[in-house]
Amino acid sequence: MKPTFQNIARLAGVGTATVERVLNGRGGVRPVLVEKVTAAARALDYPKRLPDLHRGIVRIDVLLMRPETTFYSRLAKAFGRIAALLDSTIAVHRTFLDEHDPRGIAAWIARPEGNRAGLIVAAPDQPEVRAALHSVEAEGVPIIQIVTRAESVEASYVGIDNYAAGRSAGLFTSRMQSRNGTVVALCHSQIYQVHRDRIRGFSDYFSEHPRDGIEFAAVLFGQDEAIRSAEMLAEALKAWPDLVGFYNAGGANSSLASVLHKHPRGREIFFVGHELTERSAAALREGVMSVVLDQAPEAQARRALDLMLARLGLVSEPVSNDPIRFVTITRENL
Numbered sequence: 050m051k052p053t054f055q056n057i058a059r060l061a062g063v064g065t066a067t068v069e070r071v072l073n074g075r076g077g078v079r080p081v082l083v084e085k086v087t088a089a090a091r092a093l094d095y096p097k098r099l100p101d102l103h104r105g106i107v108r109i110d111v112l113l114m115r116p117e118t119t120f121y122s123r124l125a126k127a128f129g130r131i132a133a134l135l136d137s138t139i140a141v142h143r144t145f146l147d148e149h150d151p152r153g154i155a156a157w158i159a160r161p162e163g164n165r166a167g168l169i170v171a172a173p174d175q176p177e178v179r180a181a182l183h184s185v186e187a188e189g190v191p192i193i194q195i196v197t198r199a200e201s202v203e204a205s206y207v208g209i210d211n212y213a214a215g216r217s218a219g220l221f222t223s224r225m226q227s228r229n230g231t232v233v234a235l236c237h238s239q240i241y242q243v244h245r246d247r248i249r250g251f252s253d254y255f256s257e258h259p260r261d262g263i264e265f266a267a268v269l270f271g272q273d274e275a276i277r278s279a280e281m282l283a284e285a286l287k288a289w290p291d292l293v294g295f296y297n298a299g300g301a302n303s304s305l306a307s308v309l310h311k312h313p314r315g316r317e318i319f320f321v322g323h324e325l326t327e328r329s330a331a332a333l334r335e336g337v338m339s340v341v342l343d344q345a346p347e348a349q350a351r352r353a354l355d356l357m358l359a360r361l362g363l364v365s366e367p368v369s370n371d372p373i374r375f376v377t378i379t380r381e382n383l
Contacts, residue, residue, distance in 0.1 A: 050093055050102070050134055051093070051341055052090060052093035052094055052095040052096065052240070053248055054068045054069060054072070054312050056093060057072075057086060057089045057090050057093060057095065058086075058089075058234065059377065060092065060093065061082075061086045061088070061089035062085065062128065062189060063085060063189070067082055067086060068086050068090075068137060071083050071086040071087065072086070072095070072097065072290045076231065077100075079189075080164060080175040080190055081093070081166055081188065081189055081190050084107075084361045084362055085167060085189055085362075087358065088226050088361060088362025089362075089363045091362050091365060092362075095169070097277045098177075105139050106139075106164075106362060107138060107139045107140065107166045107167075108140045108142060108163050108164060108165050108168070109127050109139065109140070109141050109142070109145065109166060109167045109168075109169065109354070109357055110142050110144065110165050110167070110168050111125075111141060111142065111143045111163075111168075111169045111170075112144050112146065112154070112157065112158065112168070112169070112170040112171065112172060113115035113125055113143065113144070113145050113146075113171050114145065114146065114147075114148040114171060114173070115139040115145075115148060115273070116145040118273070118300050119324060119326040120300070120323075120324045120344075120346055121145075122206045123249040123346045123347065124146075124171075124195075124346035124347075124349065124350055125143050126352070127181075127346055127347040127349075127350035129141075129142055129143065129145055130354065131351055131354055132230075134352075135354075136363075137360075139363070141354070142163075143341045144157065145305050146172075147171050148172075148240075150175075151173060151175040151177040151178055152177050154172050154173070154177070154180070154339075154350065155177040155178050155181035156179050157178065157184060158170065158172075158181035158184075158185060159181040159184050159185065160276035162225050162354040163300060165190060165245060166190070166191075166320075166361055167190060167191040167192070167193070167357045167360065167361055168185060168190060168191070168192045168193070169192075169193045169194075169195055169353045169354070169357060170182070170192065170193070170194055170195065170211045171194070171195045171196040171197055171204055172197075172199070172242060172244045172375050173240040173241055174197070174198070174199045174200055175199075175240055178199055179199045179200065179202060180203060182199055182204070183201075183202065184213055186202070186203065186204065187341075191204075191206055191357060191360040192204035192205075192363065193206075193353045193356050193357050193360075194207070194208075194351055195207045195208060196208050196243060196344075196346075196349065197211075197242045197243035197244075198242050198243075200242065203276060204282075205356055205370060206354045206370075207211075207343075207352045207356065207370065207373065208243070208344065208349055208372070208373055208375045209344045209372055209374070209375040210372040210375075211242075211243050211244075211247045211250070212226070212246045212247070212249060212250040212253075212324070213250060213254075213372075213375075214247055214342050214344070214375055215246065215247035215248060215249060215250025215251040215253075215254070215298065216249065216250040216253065216254045216322040216377060217249070217250075217342065217375075217377070218251050218252030218254075218267070218296045218298075218340070219250065219253075219258075219265075219296075220254055220284070220317050221321055221339070221340050222254065222259075222263075222296065222321060223254070223260050223318060223321070224242055225259060225339065225340075226263070226293055226294050226319035228293045228317065229261075229262030229263060229270065229291075229293065230262070230263070230264075230289070230291035230292060230294070231264050231266045231289040231291050231292050231293065231294075232255070232264065232265045232266065232286070232292075232294030232295070232296070232321075233265075233267045233269060233285050233289065233292065233294075233295060233296075234248055234251055234252075234265070234267070234269070234295075234296040234297075234298060235268070235269045235270075235271050235278060235281060235282065235295070235296070235297045235298065235299065235305070236248055236268065236269075236271070236297075236298040236299045237270070237271070237272050237273045237299040238268075238270045238272050238296075242299050243244035244299055247298040247323075248268055248298055250295065251265070251298070252265060252268075263293070263294070266289060268283065269281045269381060270280075270367040271299065271301060271356075273299045273300035273301050274301065275301045275303070275304035276304070278297075278299075278300075278301040278304055278305055279305060279307065280310050281306055281349060282295065282305050282308045282309070284313075286308075288313060291317060292314075292318060293317065293319060293341070294318065294319045294320075294321075295309075295318050295320045295321070295346065296313045296320075296321045296322075297320070297321070297322070298323065299325065300323075300324070301330035302303075302322045302323075302324070302328065302329045302332065302338070303326075303329070303332070304346060305320070305336075306320070306328070306329070306332035306337045306338055308332075309337045310332075310335065310337050315337060316336045316337060319339045320332075320339050320340075321336045321338075321339060321340045321341075321342070322338055322340075322341055323340065323341065323343070323344065324343055324344065325341050325376075325378055326334070329341050330383055331381045333378065333379065334380055334383065336380070339379070340377060340378070340379055341377075341378040341379075342375050342376070342377060342378075343375060343376045343378055344373065344375045345373055345374070345375065345376060348373050348374075349373050351369065352368070352373065355368045356368050356370060362368075
């Protein structure tokens with residue numbers, strides 16, 4: 050594709066008049082559109098000198114949930130470490146919001162406090178949040194969705210293949226648990242696409258690969274709250290005395306491991322969970338957990354920032370975005 054004004058405008062998603070103003074230095078164009086036009090021109094090898102994107106601070110906002118969890122704490126720290134290595138004119142602002150306040154999340158997304166150049170977001174898939182993301186997309190601000198995604202939002206997604214993770218949990222449970230009986234799964238709720246995909250993969254595996262003597266019976270919703278999740282597992286052990294498999298697609302592994310640790314049949318249950326932490330590693334060593342699937346938050350932070358810098362035209366090399374590889378961990382490879 051030749052670097053004509055028309056082709057640059059098409060790639061940047063703007064009008065040719067905007068391209069002309071930016072490339073001829075006429076001013077009057079919002080910074081985010083200058084960045085989009087410049088990135089498109091650079092991608093098409095525009096032969097003339099491009100506007101300097103480093104005249105001011107380039108602000109990238111990162112929105113995360115649940116700071117009390119080990120996973121999001123690891124993710125936030127990874128963003129901080131990577132940001133410290135970037136050019137001083139690139140500022141990465143990390144913000145945590147309450148996942149139970151979709152209106153507050155939507156307001157923060159739609160009305161930034163500063164001059165936002167790009168947005169990296171992990172948020173519940175709720176109508177208010179989707180509407181806010183659509184409004185940001187319409188303004189031309191680059192968005193990267195990380196960990197989980199919102200339906201109908203076209204922004205790039207960085208994360209593991211959660212459907213494949215759920216299928217893997219199903220395969221491990223079916224193939225590695227020799228006992229017959231009931232299997233149940235637990236997740237946060239239905240507000241996160243990440244959990245919907247994992248549970249769908251887990252369920253589909255058992256539907257497509259039925260095994261005599263094993264039945265996937267139910268999905269429980271613990272909202273990643275330790276007490277609630279522990280109570281649900283305790284009730285499941287009473288409701289299904291033949292429980293032999295348990296898949297936790299969300300958080301609160303330590304409270305669940307505590308329940309199984311105290312239960313007389315706890316070590317007979319094949320328990321698959323997510324995220325390697327000190328507590329989940331301890332549960333693996335004790336034989337309470339069987340398999341941990343870790344989704345490498347550090348790699349996700351690196352990929353998200355690389356993609357954003359490419360979208361803003363601040364790096365010239367293309368960035369591939371294959372799913373992040375999740376790591377399968379057992380007691381034997383800790």
